[in-house]
Amino acid sequence: MKITLYAFIISIVLFGCGSSSEKTYKARPIAANEDFNVFPKSKKEILTIVKTDSGALAYADRFAINYKDTTITIDDVPKPAAKKFLSASFINTQKTAVLVQVSDGSGKKAPFYIIYLNDGKTEVVSLNKASKGAEDKKYTNGLEELTRTSILINNDYFINTVNSKVYPVKRQKEDERIQGKFFMYSSDKTTLVFLTANSLYQTNVANGETFTLPLPASLTSQPETLVSNIQRDYTWVPSANGTPFLKKNADDDRIVDIKEFKH
Template identity: 50%
Template structure:
């Protein structure tokens, strides 16, 4: 009887040693409006960690994974299509309870967040194009050292975990232009499109489109010499063409 018990315990030990790494698969929810991801952990262990899953292989340092305690977080947006390794990741709050991750194939982004002790995934990829296909993915561009424009669709602030949607020219299509400049208060964003400067205040959703009379090779110099920031009655700044072409603007106030 004693030998049988010892054998049984040995089998259990062997099985436990053979168990693979812990993994939790989550289906992302869509961020419909602005969001705050600034949860306070209840304990020191209730945080997320960014790890190198390939630290001992040929891909060491190239990809990252996200863990909650000992469990790797996996994203499954469509059945059978799982994401457990990412091209990059960064914390978007000081408590380390929210991480912005970027996929390896395309610059698509998700937020892995701890909400009241439960891990969730938030999808911040808005469909573009009449068929819903992904079009024009510029990826992440820095607004400041702690604020980032994500695919011309969101502003993410990596201090307090705030995420603001950017109003599109056409609700069905991503802004098809280059993030070009911002106002002094950093609330109005300017996108250089084929024929205009599309501008949007992501705080108030006010927009203004300044047609371009011409496009030159160095648009920064063109704007510096011929455009000025004008503040409306609500205190929102937009970049407008000078009535007096001899007036020169200090581009350092808004150059991206």
């Protein structure tokens, strides 16, 4: 009887040791000049993306984030605690920082977070800013991959996965996200250009400098030729601080190299 009891106890202990656990981390706002390009001290100090649900199509898959044998749950009151994500992708090659979007039923408008390891300690950073824009529904586009290494989150954050930098995108009005569609960026990928109702709003993610360029109705009323007309009649010109901004050509006969324009 004692042998049977001991065997039962040992089996429970072994089962408990092999099972995974969960831990909840409170999300905090992103800090200025925050560095997510963290190198682990050992091969074990990395995050793991685990597929928890497989859908008929890729967008129906769901994921969890583990650190060793612990599943990470995000607490961001008043939002519900979250441990299942619509998407998850590393933003550095060391696998110590992951960009996730919560699976809460709101689709592409669901909240975004960065889960990362900082000197072996797990932290969660929120990439969500409140907005009261009249056209928020139209311009809350979730994650937009501008290139293989450039990501835009809801017109509010620009992520460069080459250096794992996350840049807040300066708004035109602090209480509303940019009411426009991403249009193009400068060749150095620091100045982002957004097409708003009647202008090109330009903001430099490296220094926060902005410039709004009004557009004539003759351009905005013909969206099918807008890009080609901008390429023909506008040029990247450095400001007094050296920040590149798109401006109208002084000489309309100037020949512009199309390589100046990136999208």
